[in-house]
Amino acid sequence: MKKLILTLALLPSLAGAAPITSQWIAPGNGISGASIINAPNTLWDRQTIAAVMAALQKNVPGGVAGLNMNGAMTAPLLSASGTFGVQSQTAYPSMYVGQDMTAVLGSPLVGNNTLQMGGTPLGTVANSPMGSPGLPQSLVISSHPDGPFNNGCGLCLFTTGGQQNTMLAELGGDDYEGDSRIVPISFDTAGIYWEAGSRQARLVLPVTAYTTTTATLSVSLTPQQLLLIHQGQYIITNSADPAASDVETWDNPHFLAGIVRSVDNTGPTAVITVWAWNRMGRSGASQTPSLTGLDTFYFPKTPAPVVFVGSPTKVFGFNTMMQYDGAFTGAGTRDTSSVHQLEWGEVDVNVQNETRAGALSYHGLTFGGGQSVPAGASITPGQVFTSESYELMLANDMPHHLEIADACGNMAIDTNQLYLPSACSLFALTPVGAVYDFDMTELHQIVAGYNERLVTHLTSDGTGTGSYTNATLRFGPRINGTKGNTSSTDTASLLGEIDFPGSTGGVALCGYGVNCGLSVAGNGDVSLAGALNVAGGATFKNQVSVNANLVTTGTTYYQNTAGDNIVAVAASTDASKNNVLAYSSLASGGASVLFNLPTTVGNDLTVTGGLETHGNAVIGGYGGSTLFKDGVTFNQQITAKSNIVLQGTQFFQSPSGSNIAQLLEQTDASTGDTSVVLSGLGQNTHFDIDIPTNLNSNLLITGGLTSHGNTVLGGFGGSISMKDATTISADMTVTGSGTIQGNLTVGGNGGTTVMKDGVVLTSLNGAGNAYACLNSSGQLYRSATACN
Numbered sequence: 001m002k003k004l005i006l007t008l009a010l011l012p013s014l015a016g017a018a019p020i021t022s023q024w025i026a027p028g029n030g031i032s033g034a035s036i037i038n039a040p041n042t043l044w045d046r047q048t049i050a051a052v053m054a055a056l057q058k059n060v061p062g063g064v065a066g067l068n069m070n071g072a073m074t075a076p077l078l079s080a081s082g083t084f085g086v087q088s089q090t091a092y093p094s095m096y097v098g099q100d101m102t103a104v105l106g107s108p109l110v111g112n113n114t115l116q117m118g119g120t121p122l123g124t125v126a127n128s129p130m131g132s133p134g135l136p137q138s139l140v141i142s143s144h145p146d147g148p149f150n151n152g153c154g155l156c157l158f159t160t161g162g163q164q165n166t167m168l169a170e171l172g173g174d175d176y177e178g179d180s181r182i183v184p185i186s187f188d189t190a191g192i193y194w195e196a197g198s199r200q201a202r203l204v205l206p207v208t209a210y211t212t213t214t215a216t217l218s219v220s221l222t223p224q225q226l227l228l229i230h231q232g233q234y235i236i237t238n239s240a241d242p243a244a245s246d247v248e249t250w251d252n253p254h255f256l257a258g259i260v261r262s263v264d265n266t267g268p269t270a271v272i273t274v275w276a277w278n279r280m281g282r283s284g285a286s287q288t289p290s291l292t293g294l295d296t297f298y299f300p301k302t303p304a305p306v307v308f309v310g311s312p313t314k315v316f317g318f319n320t321m322m323q324y325d326g327a328f329t330g331a332g333t334r335d336t337s338s339v340h341q342l343e344w345g346e347v348d349v350n351v352q353n354e355t356r357a358g359a360l361s362y363h364g365l366t367f368g369g370g371q372s373v374p375a376g377a378s379i380t381p382g383q384v385f386t387s388e389s390y391e392l393m394l395a396n397d398m399p400h401h402l403e404i405a406d407a408c409g410n411m412a413i414d415t416n417q418l419y420l421p422s423a424c425s426l427f428a429l430t431p432v433g434a435v436y437d438f439d440m441t442e443l444h445q446i447v448a449g450y451n452e453r454l455v456t457h458l459t460s461d462g463t464g465t466g467s468y469t470n471a472t473l474r475f476g477p478r479i480n481g482t483k484g485n486t487s488s489t490d491t492a493s494l495l496g497e498i499d500f501p502g503s504t505g506g507v508a509l510c511g512y513g514v515n516c517g518l519s520v521a522g523n524g525d526v527s528l529a530g531a532l533n534v535a536g537g538a539t540f541k542n543q544v545s546v547n548a549n550l551v552t553t554g555t556t557y558y559q560n561t562a563g564d565n566i567v568a569v570a571a572s573t574d575a576s577k578n579n580v581l582a583y584s585s586l587a588s589g590g591a592s593v594l595f596n597l598p599t600t601v602g603n604d605l606t607v608t609g610g611l612e613t614h615g616n617a618v619i620g621g622y623g624g625s626t627l628f629k630d631g632v633t634f635n636q637q638i639t640a641k642s643n644i645v646l647q648g649t650q651f652f653q654s655p656s657g658s659n660i661a662q663l664l665e666q667t668d669a670s671t672g673d674t675s676v677v678l679s680g681l682g683q684n685t686h687f688d689i690d691i692p693t694n695l696n697s698n699l700l701i702t703g704g705l706t707s708h709g710n711t712v713l714g715g716f717g718g719s720i721s722m723k724d725a726t727t728i729s730a731d732m733t734v735t736g737s738g739t740i741q742g743n744l745t746v747g748g749n750g751g752t753t754v755m756k757d758g759v760v761l762t763s764l765n766g767a768g769n770a771y772a773c774l775n776s777s778g779q780l781y782r783s784a785t786a787c788n
Helices: 001-014 049-055 086-093 223-227
Strands: 080-085 095-097 115-116 151-158 190-194 204-211 214-216 234-240 255-264 271-274 308-309 411-416 420-421 437-446 448-459 472-479 496-500 506-513 517-522 526-528 555-558 567-573 581-585 618-620 627-628 638-640 644-646 650-653 659-667 674-681 721-723 738-741 757-759 770-774 780-783
Touching: 204 234
Parallel strands: 151 190, 618 638
Antiparallel strands: 080 095, 095 115, 204 214, 204 308, 214 271, 234 255, 234 308, 255 271, 411 420, 420 437, 437 448, 448 472, 472 496, 496 506, 506 517, 517 526, 555 567, 567 581, 650 659, 659 674, 757 770, 770 780
16 A cells, blocks of 8 residues: 555656646446556656556666665665766767667777766867867775775776676785685785786687688677677687798787777677788788698697687786877877976875885885796796896987986885996095995896896095095906905905096006006006016017017017007028018118117028118127128228128228229139239229238239338238339338339349348249349349259
8 A cells, every 4th residue: 555655656756746736537337457647748748557566666677766765775886887977968978888889979999898987079169179078087996905806906907808706805915714814914005906816718719710801600609698799899710821931929920810800790600801901010911811820839638610709919007108299288289288397107105204114115116927848847937938028118209207306315226237336426435534444336147146246346445535636446357255244355255346546547457456467547657567478479560668578479579659559570491491580671671670789699590681780789709600692881880799791792981982993802713813803993092901910812903003011022922013104202122032023123223132041043934044143242144944
């Protein structure tokens, strides 16, 4: 009875408060469910009471939503799809649930499985630079996460599909229901929780036929399956591209795929239409997938032709697209936007009212997780990823890809491979003159269990006054040791280093960090403290001073100012001269070797070119012989402590360099006698012997002979021949026999002619030999025999 009263009471309200002006139209006597209501211009006109009663049933199809004791509805607001508006905006709904948006937005890109807020076209709006804007809407979620799993996130977002009531956010991730004694190690909550990963296809449907734009299924689709397929979905076949010639990899698949355009489920089997079939990332004519040529690399467990509906190949956790268009900010024809800054995100950490060191643990961004492979697998967990996989990439054309605005004393980067503390004034950390000894940067790698470290090290002995000259910078390798705190004297971990000493601009190469063998001063001077072994060529542009032995095992080249090699010095290649050092001329026209200091040659010296000496030259005197095979020019006095053997012609020159005399060996063809001939080459050449001269063999003078002292001719068993007229202006003593073939004038200059021996007279024809003798009275007489 109460129900009937309530129904009758609601009828005028539901009829739009229209008055009932006529009787009930009933099929029989009295009012029954079949009675027809007469209510013109209302929703109830010509409706039976039974239909009206059915429309007023709670929580049933076609009825009304029930209310609880607080007036809240106890049934879902929408069972499948619908729109929502607020107050005067009901003509422009602000939310769409599960609707085909083609009629609303003019585009099917938003599918029927989507809840959309805002975007309802408002038509042309005056003074709007967008022309026909969409109705904007905002979503505000006020939450207070306070438990593990889904209780721990204000917005829990799952992208792996399935039924949401089975998905759990991994927050405080211990299953407290499985063991009531478990208390999570950390009570974690999140404002937004994303879950993304190996999302399965919505449907895997068997296929019996393909065309260039369709896939015919072997079955028709159920209502539930139709809810899972819509326009705009990814759809992938397991048919391989028959024209593929490249190598298939996980990021270069060969299967054919497309985008769903429509579904026809009116026939005995469903037909899915796509815009085209092709390989991912390819364009061109659509292909027809094969029912037999299947892609067994990508789908090794699917031996029959199928399509994977709603199956992506890449899943983003989140993806932000930021766009800036200068056409809206004055670069074009309009000023409709004031945006001149884009910032992807910012995390501000504000700490207040805390005075205890280490009270707060903060982590900005962490890439974590774990990889595992089944027992017995042939790969390591890290090999699961492709070779180009990464956790962070900084790409694009950007002035700064990474900026670290750290404070003094911070650690800018600290990894297993890279150690980079902040750069700040050392004297902000230590007082002036203090000792500091620490690593500035480090690169690490583990080799056979040893920590190989490449370190930049800074040290000071505390003797400075705060200037940069007080610091010594070192760079070199270390073995093991403590990261960030390697002592410059820790020789057990030092292998070698480049040392930048306190001298301004200097650099040194040091073994074990302390044995600095090679140093370069700021002015470029090079100092070598240890032995220098040069395996290849060495070029010295300036003077080189060597304070120790210089050992060269290769060829030493000497160059001219143009950089051309002119002389090479190397050990002789002649096996018989294994210990001979050869100076070889490399320049055209020959090259000379100049010794500006006294030079002592302990062994034989062979000069194949010219030898020029500008100082005293001592040749020989060490028990060996000096041999000159070619012409030799001596510009100064030569002192020979041993024999000098001259095998060629010796030339005597004037101060102007002209040859005026020569000394050579000559053999008389008629007698076979060999003589040394001193010949004049210039006009009126004279030979002046200023010291007493003894000749042990014949002297042949073809020109004039002038003697300014006593001249003794003969006396050694030889003969003196004067073939031309000879004038002797001073006393001449002949102690041996003499033959005068020309006229002889003896005396006549006021002197006395003394002949102590007999004089043999010979006629012109060679006969009548006789002696001209002097008797005891001094008278000359002729004798056929020797004088008495």
